[in-house]
Amino acid sequence: MPERARPTRTAVPAALVAGLLLTACGTTPKPDAPAAPTAPEKTTATKSTAPAVKAAATLGGPGTACALPVSFGLAEGWKPEAVDDPENPEFAALTRQGPAVVRCEVDAKPTGNVGYLRVWTVAKGPARAALEGFVKAADKPSAVTYRETRAGAPAATEVTYTTHGELTDETKEQRAFAVSAREGAVVIVHLGGLDTDEHRAILPAYELAKSTTKPL
Template sequence: MRHPIRTLAPVTATLAAGLLLTGCGEPEPVPEVTQGARPTAPTADASGAAPVKAGGTVGGPGSACALPVSFGLAEKWKPNAISDPENPEFAALTRQGPAVARCEVDAKPAGHVGYLRVWTAGKGPARTALEGFVKAEQNTSEVGYKESASGAGPVTEVTYTVYNKVMEESKEERAFAVATPKGTVIVHLGGLDTAEYRAMLPAYELARTTLKVL
């Protein structure tokens, strides 16, 4: 089932306002979230994080989101297709640099305030699309790129920090990109803050290591 564009409202702004926006602008109560474990020490390498139980896949035939790739989902994470992502009216929410948002995998059912978002861009080198994606983000710093392994072979990965004006603090984010015959796919991990981001890294690693180009 395709969900309205409100799924792309920034998580921090949502919590600050205490509501989610519906398609017609009416407030909807924020679902109660029982937060999962929040690590107190930095995770230097996601490969050292505890594994997460798989709960299905997204991107393949019959899945919630039609994508050029498929990957495994962490248990209880819920994928939703982005409604009408090409509509210029929603460009501020559905476009970032060369990429268009296609799918959001919500972590709230698993007890985290965050998401995996899948974006697509035109054909070309994965790193070029990923660099344009990050440059379009405001208040970024500590940007680092590397080549990583995935279930589909090499991918380009980026880690960076974003200053959150609502929370008045910086938070870590991460994404990987892979070129496919249908264009570049970017899978991005974001959350309320760095603690949530680190707690969700195993779900991101599951997506990367089970990635398949369709």
């Protein structure tokens, strides 16, 4: 396929703002919210009925849209865009969730779905603790289930949970995985969607990213 043009970088992409509104402000930190109980490890997450997808490009390496501590495969049609200056406190409500800072978002809209893969980093691990802090800062997380797995080569911690958005008054599925990266940092890859149906429809792109993750 022809090489995709590098997306224009802005201080905070308009897609990020729109995406967060579509997901009912699910990434707005809520530091005072009580920790949600963790469901038993044996709980099985809902799986997508959509077919698996193959990588059409790689994100995270040299010359890609987002400079990240890891790389992973992108499904065809997904559009990546780096978040420039995410440490700016003016945009903290949009760019931070618990201990994590968003670095890149990959938009599913060109494929006909409404959702995002967002890549977050945490300065120091371990991965499980970073992911727990990320989830606790979500919008009313519940049905939280953690499990140890692998993301490509590295060991990883994965979480599935639901959030309840105040703007939409709807509960929807969420999931993310976290891996340790260079110099003790942690990378969190999160999959959101407009609603649970959209989330399940784009789940294969998340599974592709998880299965192809490599530290850089």
